[in-house]
Amino acid sequence: MRQQEADCTERQTWQWMFLDCKSEVTMVGGRNINVLVGVFTMTATWVGGGYIMGTAEAVYSPTQGLIWAMGPPAYLINFILGGLFFAKPMRSKRYVTMLDPFQHRYGNIFTATLLLPALVSDILWVACILAALGGTMNVILGLSSTLSILISAAVSIIYTFLGGLYSVAYTDIIQLSFIFFSLWLCVPFLLLSPAVTDVSQSQAHFNQSSGISWLGELELADAGKWADEMLLLALGGLAYQALYQRILSASSSAQAQVTCYAAAGTVFVMGIPSVVIGAVASSADWNQTAYGLPPPFERGEAGKILPLALQNLTPTWLSVLGIGAVAAAVMSSMDSVLLSSASMFTQNIYKTTLRKQASERELQWVIRASVLLVGLAGTGLAFSDDSVFALWMLSGDLLYCVILPQLVGVLHFSCTNSYGAIIGYLVGLLLRGLSGEPVLGIPPILLYPGWREQDGVITQYFPYRTLAMLLSVICIVSVSWLVGLAFCHQLIPLSWDVLGVFEEKKEAEGDEVPVSLGEKNNILNTRL
Template sequence: MSLNVPGLITLLGFYAVVLATGIWASRRAKAKVTTGTVTEVTLLGGRTIGMAVGVFTMTATWIGGAFVLGSAETVYTPGKGLVWTMMPLQYCTTLIIAGLVFAKPMRERKYVTMMDPFQIKYGEVVATLMIIPNIATEIIYFGCVLLALGGTISSILNLPFVYSVVISAAVTIIYTLLGGFYSVAYTDVIQLVFIFAALWLLVPFIFLNPIPLDISATAFNHTYQPPWIGEVQTQDIGKWLDEFLVVSLGGLASQCIHQRILSSSSAARAQVTCFVAAVMTVILGVPSILIGAVAASTDWNQTDYGAPSPYDRGEAYGILPICLQYLTPQFVSVIGIAAVAAAVMSSADSMLISATSMFSSNIYKNIRKQASDREMQWVIRISIVVVGVVGTALPFLTNSIIGLLILGCDVGYCVILPHLVCVVFCPVANGYGGAMGYFLGILLRCLCGEPTIGVPAAIHFPGGETVDGVYIQRAPVRTVAMLVTLICVLFFSYIFEQLFHRDVLPKRWDILKVSHAITPPPRMEQASSDADGQMETMMSASDTGHLEWPQVEESTKL
């Protein structure tokens, strides 16, 4: 098949608009450096992100290529179906919990990244152990969304997969490199508007095609494949619950969501941003679900795609672009490819800036405490490029969108989430408990096995089965690992605190200074109020020896 020239021109035109928006935003970022340090302006937009832009960038972060294509893939896949589609409802749950539980304390304490409370409670050495898997998770997400886009462009434009991935990644890296969080936020506005309009435009054309059967008839009845509603077998209830919790709660351990919370102009706006974004996430998930249902209701022998079906060819991951190409007019498929590109870029740039934030602020800055703003700016730029290059390599290693997504959530859910809860809400948590929980939690999770990356199960929980020599867990092993981590953190934190406090262990052995930090954790104190009613806060860090977080004026709203 020849190259789809009109489609390629449309896609390049869309990329040009996004890149131009990113360049404009980068100039705006330079003008805002006076509102705070260069680092804060680059990573948090100077904490001046208003309600409208905040809602758009929060929503766009979750409506990525994995969301759009992965939802359609799961609904279409035989043996899965709608009941196994984890993203729209579960992402909504993530955002609601974030708004109710984390937005207020995180924003009021003016952290720069999600990992700041880790450093305050655990110390720099133990906190660094937590940062590494979190950065790895963001890189996995970056590769995941590029995989989604590469498959879509290849299917519709007949452009080689490698070109599709590399061009898209390059555009994303360039505008993120130029303007940091400002470019990410403003391009998210353009991208989300286009995603919303394009996805809902596609649905009527899909339904007008005479080949697919009525999806209401195929929802519960066998036709070309099992019903697209799907079902959860009794033996799979534990696995289903585990995946539901991983996707719903695992996102809370992502720097992406906290970066948008911390960039909001106030704690109250951060909370409202989460709630509104939760509703928009559900609305934008409906088109992908409908397209997946149509695909499951289609006799592909009657289309130009022919036999066997996409599932039998191992191309279920690309079912949305396949539907666009074979069930809609050409001009509609071109609009669809641009919509997927917008979704991918809206998430990919978020992963870039998130991973960069944690490395530059929580690792490099602690190694080089005397680093100047100019030095930090270069560190951020180099980090964006490195993260982008590493993430771009991942789509060439696997073709499972859902597999990458679940793996990324797995790291955040089992390793980071229990620690985040402890460092934010549990005064007893300390570095010793954090280290013990970290290693024991990871050990248990590895022993449970993970077929996605080829790790065999050493521990066989009840209810599993062996398939082709591989033991498949059906118990909620991820949730077990998460709870074990949480319990270990609290238990060992208390034990070590008491050992040093009661002089059972000599204080000279207390390398993490637990005996010096038995008092409550650093708090935010109201310092002063100026004539405009602006409040400045100050973190008391006398017991931790950590730097005070830079203060940022919040009078300028976007």
């Protein structure tokens, strides 16, 4: 007990770097989450309603197929890269949130601008997983989607509101176990359904001339779009606070890396039942079911294919279990997203900028209020009619184009400074915004090679998101290096340093050498 009190006192000495102990327990579980619990909660966070229903929707859709079901392989890559390149530098410096390294190197104002795209992505993620649950309840139980969404949102908000990361992590164990059992139990019943004669053939959209089935095909003209979406899921996930919340809750850097590697395998396995459900639905003769013809895709219900398959191709009791699996997936992801947004706002905005002398009790209530507001915002968007798959992709869009380049720069390039970060931020945001977004009804201003127009909607088939991300990284590193070089060689007077990135430091010889804020923080971190 005395040792814990001493540790708390030491951390309070550096209030600008760490939250007090109680807040840290709420956000990162006191940094003592073991590997097994860490793997469960990390997997459960990614295996949400969007992952389960979006994967089934992609496999079933005649315009996509298995090759476009990118979730399982993309998340596998995401966790492996996270363990290799991001877990150690984040955990070894005892950060509390993903935004801490930015705050230490660039200051509070720029960090606040990074919070905005992160919050937007989290709200869209909440909307995606709640929409998945609403569609499932509506199909199988006949309940109103509105009522289903409200009930699930209320449950997730309440236990996240009360318990912090501990409640999130340990409920994730129960939820993930239930998801695994329920979905895998459905697989043999689906394959043995009388309406499914041959999974190798697609009754709903089988084309005798081309031989296209639920496996799908990738034409050369679509390769850019496919690569862009694959990289969005595989790399965009590296910019989620929910990922780092679990990395930072590990007791050591090595344990954080092991957690990432183990989660890579489990999240891939959890995607297999959704692939089977999409393939079976594509191969089923819907005329032999109570659903009848036309099939779901022709009725515009491809986004609800998972609950429709469970309702019509499995026994009633099993379809109810399927509802439970989707509900568990929704809550296991939603609670993580709510806590991650609340942690970033409390640690990086409220504590360090708005109320530096806030009491521990006050911080706890700020976390709870943030959980409530983000939950309500995501719940409101869940009532839209957009595809679950589309919302799932959109939720990682800004993180991939704007936040990921910043993370790469601040963690792996010591030369980066505020000037390069600001230019990279603007380049990534501007290029992404000018490329348009059909889901939000934003028309593109920049038209890249290979774009197509259908029913008045323009779709980009060039990897425009990846281009924005790469150019942002290049701008961050190159501008930072050039500005640092100019100041160090006095090609630019230090009086022009309007952001206060550099300051004069007199060496023993009396020379004046500019030292960046990042270098000062690195020295302080080493001493700590």
